[in-house]
Amino acid sequence: MPITTFRDLLAHLDARGELARVKRPVDPAYELIAVLRRMQKGPNDALLFDAPRGSPTPVATNVMSRRRTLAATLDIDPARMLPEMVARESRTLPCEAVERAPVQQVVIEGGKLDVARDVPQVVHCERDAGAYVTAGIFIARDPATGVYNASWNRAQLAGGDRMRVRMMPPQHLGQYQAAAEAAGKPLPCAVVIGAPPAVMIAAASKIPYEADELDTAGAWQGRPLRVVPCKTVPLMVPADAEMVIEGEVVPGLREEEGPFGEFMDGYVEVGRNHVFRATALTRREDAIYHVILAGGTEDLALLSLMLQTEVYKRIQPIARVRDIGMPGQILGCVVAIEKTSDEQARAVMLAAMAAHPWMKIVIVVDADVDPHDSEDVLWAIHTRCRPDSGVHVAPGVPSFPRADIKPVHSGKLAIDATVPMSMRDVLKRRRFPGIESIDLADYVTRPSS
Ligand SMILES: Cc1cc2nc3c(=O)[nH]c(=O)nc-3n(C[C@H](O)[C@H](O)[C@H](O)COP(=O)(O)O)c2cc1C
Structure with missing residues (x-):
């Protein structure tokens, strides 16, 4: 079932244990956002402030801060x-x-x-x-x-x-x-x-x-x-x-x-x-x-879904796309594909750069890399990218258009972090059988427990 109202969304988050309540009075100038900023650094739950000082209503924030919440609201896997x-x-x-x-x-x-x-x-x-x-x-x-x-x-x-x-x-x-x-x-x-x-x-x-x-x-x-x-x-x-x-x-x-x-x-x-x-x-x-909060996890989750959809539209005719992520910021994307040729990765990079002006940095990875996980993406760059042939710069192409910061948004960069077709066997990622079903709590004890 889709979630079609703001308060049903709050109820959904509450039922999942992802809504934190702030009952004490909070100053709506600075303090409320400082609490939110701390929350966004982890665990990134939604917040409901019952009583901001002098406020005519309660305040809710961080309600769309996860991609899976956005998916749940539309009843999409x-x-x-x-x-x-x-x-x-x-x-x-x-x-x-x-x-x-x-x-x-x-x-x-x-x-x-x-x-x-x-x-x-x-x-x-x-x-x-x-x-x-x-x-x-x-x-x-x-x-x-x-x-x-x-x-x-x-x-x-x-x-x-x-x-x-x-x-x-x-x-x-x-x-x-x-x-x-x-x-x-x-x-x-x-x-x-x-x-x-x-x-x-x-x-x-x-x-x-x-x-x-x-x-x-x-x-x-x-x-x-x-x-x-x-x-x-x-x-x-x-x-x-x-x-x-x-x-x-x-x-x-x-x-x-x-x-x-x-x-x-x-x-x-x-x-x-x-x-x-x-x-x-x-x-x-x-x-x-x-x-x-502009630039916070909720803002970026909303904006990145829109940008990922635009990139997906351009890439889907060229390659089989596993998913597209934007870990960290939204002036670039990580595209995970099931590559069938080395040239295909280049075509994907060009299409992604052209999909939206903001796509300043494009990274293409294989389908065994999680494009939402910045550590996994960096691992792919470290272990699979060939800097002498896998990095491409498009000089002079504008990205983010704001006039006063234009010089740092001039030119685009693409990184091919996919395994060369000829090295698929030697660079095959190792696996750990059974890891998916391991719950650490079943194995470890802490000194205090
Ligand atoms: C929380 C949030 C705040 C935004 N604030 C602004 C803003 O103040 N000015 C702006 O130009 N775009 C802002 N955006 C981006 C626009 O809403 C977005 O680019 C939108 O697609 C514009 O749609 P339109 O071209 O259909 O009008 C914001 C986006 C989000 C998610």
């Missing part, structure tokens, strides 16, 4: 994640409209709304400009076609009815906003927090401009997404979400936004970015607010 994502993407399911929705149990309209009071004020990093919404999914419609787009965007909570957001083409939301602005019109938007898991995955994905991302979310979860009309803007939003901030992006207006601690562990400096004017906040009576 983790080993079949990428082929299944691609197969389902084409089977879009139209949304199911409902009239009454849990997300509209409480409605705070217009002049009564203050985003500095009605939204938890979570501050993440030392130099951040203040409190941000970091797990907000922006829902908007293409002004020309009406197609729905969902995308994650950070939003600075400026106070009153104002938030500040960066939205730039080629991001689809940026394209919608530019089109609306060129016509002198505001862009209606709704920011969904505590969304159904399939919507979280759709919001990170790079599905084509023409595709409706809410219908694709339905396809991924295998049942239509329940949606309800917003109270103040002409948009449908997920009926079972925890909170929605309705509003519009004001045309022709920019304000200073940032700095903000971003996903590569540095900062995005101050920029003149777009202004979102909130027209209403709707939520469940007992809403739980979702927070994501």
Whole structure:
């Protein structure tokens, strides 16, 4: 069964012993994120903060921090994640409209709304400009076609009815906003927090401009997404979400936004970015607010699934793919293939580098290497790569496009860490019969027990 609401996801994690509860008061500025950061270093469980000081709601975070959790929400076998994502993407399911929705149990309209009071004020990093919404999914419609787009965007909570957001083409939301602005019109938007898991995955994905991302979310979860009309803007939003901030992006207006601690562990400096004017906040009576740390395990799990799917689409016609991993960061990938010729590994490297601009470093390994395990991947590089013929540099090809850090993202690197076909026998990996069924607790005793 797929998991179709945020609170069902929390219940799933709880049942697996992967939800940790924080009952003591915690400061939403810095302390909450410091606890999360510690948790992400291990054991990387989800966290539910019952009582952040001064917060109108509890706060949940790290709920999508494992690939197997993402797979469970869509009811997919983790080993079949990428082929299944691609197969389902084409089977879009139209949304199911409902009239009454849990997300509209409480409605705070217009002049009564203050985003500095009605939204938890979570501050993440030392130099951040203040409190941000970091797990907000922006829902908007293409002004020309009406197609729905969902995308994650950070939003600075400026106070009153104002938030500040960066939205730039080629991001689809940026394209919608530019089109609306060129016509002198505001862009209606709704920011969904505590969304159904399939919507979280759709919001990170790079599905084509023409595709409706809410219908694709339905396809991924295998049942239509329940949606309800917003109270103040002409948009449908997920009926079972925890909170929605309705509003519009004001045309022709920019304000200073940032700095903000971003996903590569540095900062995005101050920029003149777009202004979102909130027209209403709707939520469940007992809403739980979702927070994501940029560059943390949850952010990277969501983004890497989207990138892996794009790489898989390009490679699957060339080679039999065991899986694709992105251990450590998401500016590169490890592709595990069942190689049938030495040339095939080269073709895979080229295709992976071209699959997405961010693919700066590509490593190809054999199917007996776990592409999600950085130690196993390094083992393959140490023991199987031939540096004099297995390392390829594509100079001058841009990868991550941010202007101020462009020099370190110029050029691409590919490493062939597969065994040469002629050495398959001599480099065959050794096995330890019976190891799969060994539980150390059945064998060892510790001095204290
Ligand atoms: C938690 C999270 C936060 C994100 N924040 C931003 C952001 O602030 N700005 C941005 O351009 N992309 C951000 N992204 C990436 C976009 O959501 C992602 O690239 C998405 O595919 C864009 O979709 P679109 O091109 O369909 O609009 C974020 C992703 C995640 C998972």
